[in-house]
Amino acid sequence: MAEAGTLHDAFIDELRDLYDAEKQLTKALPKLAKAATKPELRTAFESHLEETRGHVDRLEEVFGSLDEKVRGKHCDGIAGIIDEGKNVMEEDFDEATMDACLIAAGQRAEHYEMAAYGTLVAWARAMGHDEAADLLQQTLDEEKAADEKLSSLAEGGVNQEAADAHSDSENESEDEEEMPKKMPPPKSRGRAAARGGRRMA
Ligand SMILES: [Fe+2]
Ligand SMILES: [Fe+2]
16 A cells, blocks of 8 residues: 655645746736736736746745755646636726726735745745745745735725726716715715715714
């Protein structure tokens, strides 16, 4: 009977999975960058592409530190996330909404990577693979920073622009006389007190 696999075996297996995931992301990130309208978002994807190429190299160093051959194994998880991102890019959204959706797609990938690297850092430490752990931690920090950058772009304007693009087109198509039944007319909506009051309600 074959010997039971060890945590070390599982670790190497996960490294191969992640190596393939990073390679898939080096092909997907240029597409996200190309689809982005906001220049800061495009730049964020492009600079994370550069970092992602570094993640591939760093994983090669990790394999080397463990005297393991560099090998990838198809990562179904990231392939699914990338596929969903591709589907979104085929939708007919306004530019701001598309940017918001691209951020959502990018953050799904970052969170997948953060989960994977977080586990591998902890496993490497538990097994005393300190050099591997330090290398993996460096990448984990970059994934977290990329995720935070995307959050700051979303919360710093992209989401609101997308929300406003939608409400503007709704207001245009709506008969003004009907508006008071549902909400105050645009003039009184401009008053901070009224806005605050509704938000608190
Ligand atoms: Fe990465
Ligand atoms: Fe990443």
